[in-house]
Amino acid sequence: MSEKSSTARSSYSRGAIWLHWIIALVIIGQFLGMQYDETLAETDPARGTIYMLHKSFGLTILFLTLVRLIIRLRQGFLPLPPHMAGWEVMLARVTHFGFYALLLLMPLTGWIFGVSAKRGLDYFGLVPVPVLPLEGLAELAHELHEYGAWAFVILFILHVAGALKHHYLDRDDVATRMIPMLKRRS
Numbered sequence: 001m002s003e004k005s006s007t008a009r010s011s012y013s014r015g016a017i018w019l020h021w022i023i024a025l026v027i028i029g030q031f032l033g034m035q036y037d038e039t040l041a042e043t044d045p046a047r048g049t050i051y052m053l054h055k056s057f058g059l060t061i062l063f064l065t066l067v068r069l070i071i072r073l074r075q076g077f078l079p080l081p082p083h084m085a086g087w088e089v090m091l092a093r094v095t096h097f098g099f100y101a102l103l104l105l106m107p108l109t110g111w112i113f114g115v116s117a118k119r120g121l122d123y124f125g126l127v128p129v130p131v132l133p134l135e136g137l138a139e140l141a142h143e144l145h146e147y148g149a150w151a152f153v154i155l156f157i158l159h160v161a162g163a164l165k166h167h168y169l170d171r172d173d174v175a176t177r178m179i180p181m182l183k184r185r186s
């Protein structure tokens with residue numbers, strides 16, 4: 001392994017950090033947008049725009065996640081600090097794996113049930129998005145989208161709790177390697 005790649009392994013690359021935070025912000029926006037949508041009347045014309053944005057941002061997440069996974073697979077796992085117990089390492093890996101699974105599942109299920117011959121989609125109002133030939137799975141996809149949203153919330157709580165624990169209780173550098181404005185512990 002070259003010196004460059006072994007250095008990169010002690011921290012996330014700049015691209016991985018940017019992608020992490022852009023995707024996190026868009027995801028939070030997806031949840032807030034849908035929460036706001038629920039407060040609107042059935043006939044409110046703003047709902048069409050909110051849905052178009054939700055779907056377009058959701059498909060953007062699919063694309064960004066594929067880029068992120070390529071970076072991730074090329075860079076491999078980052079080592080976790082040796083003080084972590086086996087169950088903590090397992091929980092961290094399961095949470096990250098679960099996030100990646102949901103980052104693919106949410107947009108794909110949304111695409112299956114949210115873009116149909118009847119309800120087409122222009123990506124950000126510009127380019128028509130093809131209908132996936134999986135309309136028979138629309139109902140299942142819709143349900144998975146809703147369960148997936150709950151799973152996301154659970155993983156998010158575990159993930160943020162983990163970051164806080166690493167920084168404030170364990171006082172190690174796991175949080176600082178993804179949040180560069182935090183002061184490194186070592």
Ligand code: HEM
Pocket residue numbers: 027030031034051054055056057058059061102103106107108109110111112113114115145146149
């Ligand atoms: C990572 C990406 C995505 C996230 C995090 C996400 C999240 C959500 C959430 C939290 C809801 C509300 C669920 C509920 O009411 O229980 C929702 C609903 C919805 N999503 Fe997504 N979504 C994503 C991608 C997409 C995509 C790509 C599409 C379509 C192309 C889409 C289409 C829809 C539609 C049509 C609804 C409304 C469902 C209903 O009325 O019951 N979503 N999404």
Ligand code: HEM
Pocket residue numbers: 020023024025027028072078092096097099100156159160163164174175176177178179
């Ligand atoms: C919906 C929002 C978020 C998603 C989907 C997400 C997803 C992920 C994923 C998949 C990883 C693993 C990176 C990899 O190995 O490639 C990761 C790492 C990390 N995330 Fe998040 N994240 C989100 C929000 C946050 C927030 C709000 C914080 C801070 C409080 C945070 C802090 C971290 C830290 C510190 C790491 C590095 C952990 C390590 O090196 O083991 N994330 N995140």
